[in-house]
Amino acid sequence: xxxxxxxxxxxxxxxxxxxxxxxxxxxxxxxxxxxxxxxxxxxxxxxxxxxxxxxxxxxxxxxxxxxxxxxxxxxxxxxxxxxxxxxxxxxxxxxxxxxxxxxxxxxxxxxxxxxxxxxxxxxxxxxxxxxxxxxxxxx
Amino acid sequence: xxxxxxxxxxxxxxxxxxxxxxxxxxxxxxxxxxxxxxxxxxxxxxxxxxxxxxxxxxxxxxxxxxxxxxxxxxxxxxxxxxxxxxxxxxxxxxxxxxxxxxxxxxxxxxxxxxxxxxxxxxxxxxxxxxxxxxxxxxxxxxxxxxxxxxxxxxxxxxxxxxxxxxxxxxxx
Numbered sequence: 001x002x003x004x005x006x007x008x009x010x011x012x013x014x015x016x017x018x019x020x021x022x023x024x025x026x027x028x029x030x031x032x033x034x035x036x037x038x039x040x041x042x043x044x045x046x047x048x049x050x051x052x053x054x055x056x057x058x059x060x061x062x063x064x065x066x067x068x069x070x071x072x073x074x075x076x077x078x079x080x081x082x083x084x085x086x087x088x089x090x091x092x093x094x095x096x097x098x099x100x101x102x103x104x105x106x107x108x109x110x111x112x113x114x115x116x117x118x119x120x121x122x123x124x125x126x127x128x129x130x131x132x133x134x135x136x137x138x139x
Numbered sequence: 140x141x142x143x144x145x146x147x148x149x150x151x152x153x154x155x156x157x158x159x160x161x162x163x164x165x166x167x168x169x170x171x172x173x174x175x176x177x178x179x180x181x182x183x184x185x186x187x188x189x190x191x192x193x194x195x196x197x198x199x200x201x202x203x204x205x206x207x208x209x210x211x212x213x214x215x216x217x218x219x220x221x222x223x224x225x226x227x228x229x230x231x232x233x234x235x236x237x238x239x240x241x242x243x244x245x246x247x248x249x250x251x252x253x254x255x256x257x258x259x260x261x262x263x264x265x266x267x268x269x270x271x272x273x274x275x276x277x278x279x280x281x282x283x284x285x286x287x288x289x290x291x292x293x294x295x296x297x298x299x300x301x302x303x304x305x306x307x308x309x310x311x
Contacts, residue, residue, distance in 0.1 A: 021273065024227060098253060099257060100261045101264075119254050
């Protein structure tokens with residue numbers, strides 16, 4: 001975990017959790033999140049849903065970017081665990097997955113996922129997602 | 140991999156496979172892709188073969204991703220190690236002469252195959268969800284090269300040129 005010190009006036013830094021079994025994809029998202037014109041606090045990383053849950057228990061996190069297909073605990077299982085916990089109800093959920101099927105998107109909507117980004121994605125899509133978060137003033 | 144048998148692949152599956160490779164290369168890796176026919180592919184394979192002996196760039200990587208869902212099967216992406224390195228460097232926005240650790244290279248090439256497989260399945264059937272196994276990336280033995288002749292069975296098969304290097308993708 002590392003900290004990005006940028007902080008815009010009047011906004012609380014956003015702590016982000018990136019969940020993906022590919023270290024390459026985590027590195028890409030880490031870079032893209034860091035480039036966003038937003039006050040980013042800590043960026044945590046986990047290779048699967050089970051490790052993500054441990055980080056959610058331990059840290060104050062405002063946004064979760066998760067893949068779907070992962071070993072140990074997949075992204076949908078992670079989101080189901082999150083939905084079952086009242087203390088995590090306000091965390092923003094963003095799926096970044098190769099599976100863009102209608103069925104998966106419907107399932108995601110039921111699990112309070114705010115945004116669904118399909119891989120492959122252009123980095124500016126994720127940056128725009130973060131800007132949407134900022135403009136909606138949800139953090 | 141599930142025991143659900145993959146149905147025979149149609150010509151639209153073949154087209155979707157090529158579209159998936161193009162989409163992944165252009166959207167995530169910022170590189171342009173050109174389709175190539177068997178003679179072109181053979182010439183490029185020969186060019187890679189000629190590079191052997193000048194370091195690891197003449198070796199090939201095979202990235203396999205098994206999928207399950209409405210049907211089950213596997214997508215294989217075969218590419219020279221030099222192209223794999225270049226793709227990962229490009230994806231991560233690293234300097235062109237950056238040196239990758241072996242696990243970075245293999246993970247990045249696996250992610251490339253993962254995206255190609257997912258994009259292909261989404262194009263082939265936009266309503267059905269699917270699951271993908273963790274990609275398996277193998278460095279092929281020194282001297283190995285893909286057979287430039289198209290397969291005679293029912294595999295979806297495409298060869299393309301990426302950054303002047305050959306790439307083969309098969310689905311079955």
